[in-house]
Amino acid sequence: MPAVSTRAPGGAVGSRPPRRWAPVALLGPGSLYLALFFLVPLGLIVGYAFLTRGRFGGVVPEFTLDNFARLVEPVYVQVITTSLGTAAITTLLALALGFPTAYVISRLPRRWRTTALILVLLPFWTNFLIRTYAWIILLNDAGWINGALVAVGIVDEPIRMLYTQPAVVVGLLYIYLPLMILPLYSAIERIDPSLEEAATNLGASRWRVFRTVTIPLALPGMLIGCVFVFVPSMANFVIPELIGGGKSLLLGNLIRDQFLKARDWPFGAALALVLTAILVLLLVLQARAAARAEGGGDRAHT
Amino acid sequence: MRTPRAFAAPFWLTFAFLYIPIVVVVIMSFNASSSLFVWRGFSLEWYAEVFRDGALMQGLGNTLIVASGSTAIATVLGTLLAVGISRYTRSGLIRAFAIAPALLPDLLLAIGLLSLFGLVQLTLGLHSVLIAHAVFSMAFVTAIVLARLSHVDPSLEEASRDLGAGPVRTLLRVTIPQLAPGIVAGALLAFTLSLDEFVIAFFTAAPNTPTLPMVIYSMVRFGVTPEVNALATMLLGVSLLAIIATQRLTRITESL
Numbered sequence: 001m002p003a004v005s006t007r008a009p010g011g012a013v014g015s016r017p018p019r020r021w022a023p024v025a026l027l028g029p030g031s032l033y034l035a036l037f038f039l040v041p042l043g044l045i046v047g048y049a050f051l052t053r054g055r056f057g058g059v060v061p062e063f064t065l066d067n068f069a070r071l072v073e074p075v076y077v078q079v080i081t082t083s084l085g086t087a088a089i090t091t092l093l094a095l096a097l098g099f100p101t102a103y104v105i106s107r108l109p110r111r112w113r114t115t116a117l118i119l120v121l122l123p124f125w126t127n128f129l130i131r132t133y134a135w136i137i138l139l140n141d142a143g144w145i146n147g148a149l150v151a152v153g154i155v156d157e158p159i160r161m162l163y164t165q166p167a168v169v170v171g172l173l174y175i176y177l178p179l180m181i182l183p184l185y186s187a188i189e190r191i192d193p194s195l196e197e198a199a200t201n202l203g204a205s206r207w208r209v210f211r212t213v214t215i216p217l218a219l220p221g222m223l224i225g226c227v228f229v230f231v232p233s234m235a236n237f238v239i240p241e242l243i244g245g246g247k248s249l250l251l252g253n254l255i256r257d258q259f260l261k262a263r264d265w266p267f268g269a270a271l272a273l274v275l276t277a278i279l280v281l282l283l284v285l286q287a288r289a290a291a292r293a294e295g296g297g298d299r300a301h302t
Numbered sequence: 303m304r305t306p307r308a309f310a311a312p313f314w315l316t317f318a319f320l321y322i323p324i325v326v327v328v329i330m331s332f333n334a335s336s337s338l339f340v341w342r343g344f345s346l347e348w349y350a351e352v353f354r355d356g357a358l359m360q361g362l363g364n365t366l367i368v369a370s371g372s373t374a375i376a377t378v379l380g381t382l383l384a385v386g387i388s389r390y391t392r393s394g395l396i397r398a399f400a401i402a403p404a405l406l407p408d409l410l411l412a413i414g415l416l417s418l419f420g421l422v423q424l425t426l427g428l429h430s431v432l433i434a435h436a437v438f439s440m441a442f443v444t445a446i447v448l449a450r451l452s453h454v455d456p457s458l459e460e461a462s463r464d465l466g467a468g469p470v471r472t473l474l475r476v477t478i479p480q481l482a483p484g485i486v487a488g489a490l491l492a493f494t495l496s497l498d499e500f501v502i503a504f505f506t507a508a509p510n511t512p513t514l515p516m517v518i519y520s521m522v523r524f525g526v527t528p529e530v531n532a533l534a535t536m537l538l539g540v541s542l543l544a545i546i547a548t549q550r551l552t553r554i555t556e557s558l
Contacts, residue, residue, distance in 0.1 A: 022469045026386030030379040030400065030440065037437045038403050041414025048417060058420060100309035101316040118545060123320045125541040127498045129518045130534040134323030136526055137330070142339050144326055174319065181316075206306055235407035238500070242522060252409055259413050259505070269417075272410055279407070 048269035057263030067270035083251040087233035094180040102184035124178035163245030171239040180225035187221020219293040331531035348532035361517035369496035372435035380443030388451040404441035412505035426508040439492035450484025487551040
């Protein structure tokens with residue numbers, strides 16, 4: 001930063017003058033970068049959704065609402081609802097597996113906690129194509145799961161698992177489960193175990209303690225985890241293609257195809273806005289519910 | 303209260319679910335057979351195959367260039383941004399704006415950047431992937447450095463300034479040394495994320511400059527090959543080292 005150092009001697013005179021340019025020097029470069037390569041691209045998506053498709057792809061600057069009108073065509077409504085359903089099932093399964101896991105980890109002795117968390121994170125830090133590939137091996141007709149099922153005698157012939165909708169859910173669950181466990185863990189870890197003990201001592205059953213003490217206090221973490229799993233599950237296009245065999249078309253695949261295959265950027269942009277709208281809606285709901293849960297949590301403490 | 307006994311089963315199920323696929327891949331990477339499903343004795347053949355594979359090596363080279371470049375940009379800009387945010391603004395909006403690229407689905411960023419590059423008619427190549435990767439990497443660096451900054455006492459910086467050091471000298475001699483573990487952790491995370499990032503590269507790279515994940519994608523798409531097992535096992539080792547290093551440097555898991 002040569003421009004910065006030449007003005008540095010001025011800073012030594014008093015602490016007031018540098019304050020004028022210091023914020024600009026610190027905040028400027030990063031903000032400029034984000035404005036150019038984050039805000040402008042997102043703005044373009046919004047803008048393109050209202051423009052017309054060019055004859056050879058790209059966009060023509062002619063205003064239209066056709067892209068949004070096409071969204072209600074049955075074929076696209078179906079893709080959107082399938083995506084919502086797939087993401088919802090994935091999220092529920094992640095919660096069912098993730099909550100007990102996060103709970104057990106948060107109550108482990110401190111040094112085991114870190115190890116357990118690293119073990120949860122490690123698959124997440126492994127290239128996700130490779131994690132997807134691992135499931136292709138497992139789910140294949142000649143794969144390990146079918147091999148085991150036939151060997152044990154549960155089935156006579158391999159079951160078709162790869163290229164089915166449940167396989168897509170398993171793949172998504174595998175990829176995003178750690179994103180559920182981490183926020184859950186940090187929420188549950190903060191719950192004072194003495195609150196649960198107090199409820200038990202006052203005669204509450206285990207289930208009642210869990211329902212009236214643990215869940216409400218863990219709710220903010222649960223909500224963040226659900227958003228973290230739901231949103232990328234809707235946008236993922238690789239799992240439906242590689243594990244779903246391209247038969248199940250989800251929102252992510254549709255957006256990808258509009259941009260790279262059909263070259264219909266305006267319609268792709270309109271679909272991306274649907275995804276963004278769902279994301280914003282979820283974030284608003286999550287913030288509201290979290291605020292309400294925090295309020296309830298405070299009352300529980302007093 | 304002790305952990306409810308009913309939680310033990312899902313807990314072990316989660317770890318089995320997370321690790322069985324990985325264990326299978328690691329075991330099969332040492333398989334002498336070219337079939338993915340039949341064990342034919344121990345071999346390192348597939349590891350040798352990875353290094354002989356020209357496309358994989360080209361992808362690896364491209365990925366390392368992109369990851370180093372985007373990490374450099376992200377670390378410098380992200381650190382400055384984090385210091386600026388914590389010292390000169392109280393606006394939650396700027397903070398949210400700086401971290402937003404990490405939360406947005408990568409697909410949205412990818413098509414947005416493709417639209418931008420199309421508009422300004424930038425020819426796609428490694429440079430466009432590098433620019434794109436720096437956007438989300440920077441968000442992670444900013445978040446980690448911000449978390450670290452909240453533990454740094456601002457009075458040391460004030461003392462430095464009162465003793466006559468200029469802001470630049472204060473930044474370089476007082477603030478940055480205190481932030482070093484956070485900055486290194488942020489850089490490591492940025493580097494690892496860039497190594498793995500597929501969706502953004504898929505949209506912003508030229509077909510003749512594929513990154514490693516793009517090469518893996520095409521390999522997996524056109525049928526499974528045992529070579530991928532060996533590659534996966536090596537990448538797993540690298541991830542393990544990176545995550546342990548990051549964990550040592552910062553309580554990243556606690557700050558989430």
